[in-house]
Amino acid sequence: MSAFVNYVADDGRASPLNLAVVRVLLGTYVIWRVLSLEWAAYGEWPDFHVDETIGFLHQDLFFALLPYQQWVVAGLLLSFIVGYRTRWTGGLASLLLMHMLSVKATIYLAGTVESLFVCAYLLLLFALFAEDDPLSVDGFRRTDERSLTELNAVLTEGTDRVYRLRALKWGLLAVAIIYVGSAWGKALNGPLEIWLSGAELQRDILFYGELTGIDRALGAPLVEHEWLAWVGFVGTALVQVSLFAAVVLGVSVTLPILGILGFHVSVILTLGLYFIDMLLVLSLFAAWDGAYRRLVSATDEPVRVGYDDHWSGCVRALVVLAHLDVTDSVEFVPQSDAPPALTDREKGLVLVRDGTGYRGYEAGRQLLSQFRLCAPLAVAMAIPPVRALGTRLYAAAVPARTRSLGSETD
Amino acid sequence: MVYVLFFLGTLGILALARRRYAREVWLAGFFTTLLAVTLVGMPLLPVVDMHKFAQPSEEEETYYEIRMVDASGEELRFDDRATPPVTGTRTSTVGGQLADEYTDDQRLEMGEFYLENAREHRQTVEAGERSVTDRLQPPRYVDDRAWTAAELEEYEAFEAIRIYEHTVVYSDDNTAIDSTEERPRVTIDPTDGTVTEHEESR
Numbered sequence: 279m280s281a282f283v284n285y286v287a288d289d290g291r292a293s294p295l296n297l298a299v300v301r302v303l304l305g306t307y308v309i310w311r312v313l314s315l316e317w318a319a320y321g322e323w324p325d326f327h328v329d330e331t332i333g334f335l336h337q338d339l340f341f342a343l344l345p346y347q348q349w350v351v352a353g354l355l356l357s358f359i360v361g362y363r364t365r366w367t368g369g370l371a372s373l374l375l376m377h378m379l380s381v382k383a384t385i386y387l388a389g390t391v392e393s394l395f396v397c398a399y400l401l402l403l404f405a406l407f408a409e410d411d412p413l414s415v416d417g418f419r420r421t422d423e424r425s426l427t428e429l430n431a432v433l434t435e436g437t438d439r440v441y442r443l444r445a446l447k448w449g450l451l452a453v454a455i456i457y458v459g460s461a462w463g464k465a466l467n468g469p470l471e472i473w474l475s476g477a478e479l480q481r482d483i484l485f486y487g488e489l490t491g492i493d494r495a496l497g498a499p500l501v502e503h504e505w506l507a508w509v510g511f512v513g514t515a516l517v518q519v520s521l522f523a524a525v526v527l528g529v530s531v532t533l534p535i536l537g538i539l540g541f542h543v544s545v546i547l548t549l550g551l552y553f554i555d556m557l558l559v560l561s562l563f564a565a566w567d568g569a570y571r572r573l574v575s576a577t578d579e580p581v582r583v584g585y586d587d588h589w590s591g592c593v594r595a596l597v598v599l600a601h602l603d604v605t606d607s608v609e610f611v612p613q614s615d616a617p618p619a620l621t622d623r624e625k626g627l628v629l630v631r632d633g634t635g636y637r638g639y640e641a642g643r644q645l646l647s648q649f650r651l652c653a654p655l656a657v658a659m660a661i662p663p664v665r666a667l668g669t670r671l672y673a674a675a676v677p678a679r680t681r682s683l684g685s686e687t688d
Numbered sequence: 689m690v691y692v693l694f695f696l697g698t699l700g701i702l703a704l705a706r707r708r709y710a711r712e713v714w715l716a717g718f719f720t721t722l723l724a725v726t727l728v729g730m731p732l733l734p735v736v737d738m739h740k741f742a743q744p745s746e747e748e749e750t751y752y753e754i755r756m757v758d759a760s761g762e763e764l765r766f767d768d769r770a771t772p773p774v775t776g777t778r779t780s781t782v783g784g785q786l787a788d789e790y791t792d793d794q795r796l797e798m799g800e801f802y803l804e805n806a807r808e809h810r811q812t813v814e815a816g817e818r819s820v821t822d823r824l825q826p827p828r829y830v831d832d833r834a835w836t837a838a839e840l841e842e843y844e845a846f847e848a849i850r851i852y853e854h855t856v857v858y859s860d861d862n863t864a865i866d867s868t869e870e871r872p873r874v875t876i877d878p879t880d881g882t883v884t885e886h887e888e889s890r
Contacts, residue, residue, distance in 0.1 A: 314825045316772040322805070323771075324797045326790070327782065332733055335691070369702040373695055376734035380691070383733060386778050390829045395736045399718075405702060406711050448715060452722060456738050459726035463739025466729055472744055480862040481745040488856055488865060489751060489776045490832040491765070502863050551831040553740070 280532040282563050286454075287528035289447035290440040291567060293604045295651075297443050298361070298413035299566040301404060305359035307558050308397050309352045311390075312375065317344035320385050329384050336384040344378055351375050358401070361414020369405035372398045393555035399452050400562070403445040410442050413601050421594040429593045433585070433600060433610040450531070450563055454522040457538065461515040473515075476500070476507025483507075486549050496547035510548075514541050535560055571604045573650050578607040581648055583641070584620025584628040587612035589677050592626055602649040626676045639665070639672040691733055752783025753852040756806055757875065759844040766849075767835040770809035771802065775830040783851045787873040792883045799876035799883075802849050810846070813837055848877035 283296070321341030328336045354371035358364055375398045379391050404411070411417060421429060464472065472478045483497045500507045517537030524531045539560055545552050585592055596610065613621045613628075622628045625638035629645055636644045639659075647656035659668055697717070704710040721735045729739045754766040768775050774782070786795055813835050851873045859866040872886040 310824075311826060319772045319805075322801065324794070324801055326794055327785075327798065335733070365702055365705060369698070373698060377695070380733040382773060383731075386774050387731065387736070388773065388775065388778070388829060389738070389740060390773070392736045392738050395734060398734070402698065406705055406714065408705075448719075451719070455719070455722055455726055459729070459737045460740055462726065463729055463737070464741075464744075466739070468744035477862045478745060481749075481858055482741055484858060484862070484865050485745065485749060485751075485856060486776075488854075488868065489780070490830065492831070492833060504861065504863075507862075551827055551829060554827065554829075 280530050280568075281565055282530075282532045282535045283446070283565050284525060284528065284531045285443055285447040285450045285563070286525045289443050291443055292438075292440065293567040293571075294410070294412050294441040294443070294601055295567040295570055295604065296446065296565070297404075297411045297441075300400075300446065300562045301361060301364075301411065301414070302359050303558070304397060304400055304404075304562060305355045307555075308371075308375070308394070308401065309355045309359075311394060311397075311555070312348050312351050312355075312378075315348070315382075315390075317348050317378070317382075320344060320382055323385050327385070329387070332380065332384055335381050337381075340377075340381045344381060347374055347378055351378070355401075358404070361411055361416050364408040364411060364414065364416055365405050367405075368401045368408070372401035372405060375401070389553050390555065393553060393559065396453065396456060396559055397555070400445070400449045400559070403448050403452075407444040407448075410444055412441070412598065417601075418594060418598045421597050426588070426590055426593060429590075429597050430587050430612055432597050433593065434612060446563065450525060453559060453563075454525045457518040458522040461518040464515065473512065474508075476504040476509075476511055479507040479511040480504065483548050490550060492550065494548050494550065496544060497549075500548055510544065513537075517541050531563065535563060567604065570651065574607065575605045577650070578605060578648065579632055580607045580609065581629055581631040581644070582609045582611060582620060583645060584611045584613050584616045584622070584630075586623075586626040587614050589626050591675060591677075599645065599649065602651060608645070608648060624676070638676075639669045642672065643668075694734060748855060748857045751777075751780040751854050751856070752787060752873075753854060753870075754779055754783050754786075754802065755850050755852060756803075756843075756846045757848040757850050757877075759847050762843055763850060764835075764839075764843055764846075765833070766802070766806070767809060767813075768830075768832060769828070769834060770805040776832055783853075786876065787851045787853060795874070795876050795883050796878050796881060799849050800878040803846055803878055806846050806849075810835065810840055814840055847879050848875055850875045 283291070321338065321344070325336070351371050351374050354367045354374070357367040358371055376395065379394055379398065383391055408416060409420070412420075464478075468478070480501050483494070483501050487493055487497060500510055517534060517540070521531060521534040521538060524534045539557065542553055542557055542560075546554070583596075585596060587593060600608070600610070611617075611620050613623070619630060619635065620628050622637050625641070627638060627641040627645075629636045629641035631644065631648075643656050643659045646652040646659070658664055698714065701710050701714040718735070721732060725732050725735050726737045729737055731737055755763045756766060757763055766779060768779055771779075782798070786798060790798065814837050816837050852870045853873050855869045857866045857868070858864070874886065875882075875884045877883075
């Protein structure tokens with residue numbers, strides 16, 4: 279299995295996990311980035327220091343709003359991270375962020391701004407294709423649209439369905455185009471000869487060393503050996519173009535992305551901390567589902583889960599969780615025709631692993647720990663006060679009908 | 689205009705996302721713009737390109753440096769952290785504008801802006817405490833040299849800024865910088881309201 283996924287060639291995956299992982303990574307990263315920028319300072323620049331081509335964005339009001347807008351974006355993104363009303367939380371967060379970055383660009387459009395724009399495009403694509411993402415609060419809410427019979431069928435029949443991850447498909451295409459641009463820019467502005475020697479890179483390294491007063495770890499060898507600098511210069515252009523080529527040709531993007539990651543690392547070692555946000559952006563196209571599959575298949579023992587198939591809240595939650603069961607290690611058995619060992623009318627949920635049975639809240643906790651990604655949650659649920667509260671909440675959630683039915687049969 | 693249209697259009701598409709062709713229209717519009725912007729190399733906000741380090745270098749290059757001048761006339765290189773969001777290359781552009789383009793009034797206003805921010809930043813550095821939120825910051829874009837409290841101790845209060853023009857000449861084989869020349873261009877003292885050009889030093 280490749281380390282990175284060419285979603286443009288095929289946006290179908292056996293698991294929707296990558297969407298959830300990317301949603302959390304991207305949302306968290308953008309919150310961190312946005313809250314770390316000094317929005318309040320940008321309005322202090324004298325008015326005449328403006329990029330005239332976008333002068334219309336240089337409004338006092340826009341600058342005054344920036345420090346507050348960052349919190350709105352952060353709030354929207356918190357909701358985006360858990361996948362609650364993704365279309366609007368992601369969409370509005372993205373648009374607001376783009377506007378803030380555009381206002382900032384009137385002062386200085388630097389690499390940080392541009393890579394955050396890329397993050398904003400990805401947020402927007404998530405919003406546009408929000409319904410692709412079942413491992414989310416919205417995914418749980420949408421189970422409401424299906425009948426209990428349908429949901430039960432999903433649990434018992436298992437799923438070999440294919441999930442579409444269109445946000446990542448279009449996101450990958452956008453990123454690939456932007457990287458082609460990096461190579462194209464040099465062809466556009468430079469004379470043909472710059473491709474024939476390492477002079478360009480040697481001078482850049484020397485110049486930025488002089489400008490910032492810092493000698494970079496890997497700067498010296500490239501400056502001293504022209505052929506190394508030439509390899510660096512031409513190699514950069516090649517890896518930048520290779521991603522787009524791989525994307526369109528439908529071949530694996532693993533090597534191109536590893537190449538670009540290598541290019542970013544060497545930029546950091548020769549020129550300084552440029553474009554670090556792109557490391558995160560590129561990591562979003564990793565085959566997280568493959569890594570997860572490996573992790574669970576190495577450790578998981580199969581479990582059987584008996585569940586109350588008339589308790590809709592429970593069925594709906596299980597349908598969402600079942601998306602995490604990439605190795606089919608969980609067998610869901612409806613209690614209306616389950617053996618006694620898997621039936622508990624009062625508790626609703628029974629989990630049997632390796633001969634040991636768990637019931638109610640504890641069964642839910644064990645089920646979460648079965649999906650390694652939720653293991654931290656399962657650990658937290660074992661802390662006594664959390665467990666006490668959780669058990670009470672669980673008891674309150676079990677439908678009264680089940681309890682009365684239970685007492686009748688007892 | 690395109691800017692406003694983009695936002696309104698996107699909001700509309702978000703509302704209609706489930707309709708047939710709505711998303712296709714948005715994608716077509718977005719990718720056409722992205723391709724055009726990438727080909728031409730001019731951002732059309734909010735659509736950007738990343739033509740980085742794309743300007744070919746010359747055998748000889750010029751950049752501008754802004755230095756702080758303290759009460760006794762000592763000079764200290766500027767720390768870009770004082771004036772977010774700029775970094776060295778942009779400070780160089782501002783320095784160039786201060787040397788050649790701006791009127792004296794603009795020079796004084798910009799000088800005041802730099803001085804005020806430098807003083808504020810100096811206080812933070814001298815206070816020495818890094819708050820928890822500072823520690824949680826992502827690494828700075830372009831990790832250039834920062835002021836240190838020890839270094840600042842040697843200086844009296846900042847009173848003016850001075851712009852230097854640097855000329856860098858690369859050696860023939862580009863393995864080293866052959867020579868660097870620096871000459872002062874202008875001193876801006878908002879405290880006195882004076883602007884002094886140093887033309888004689890050429």
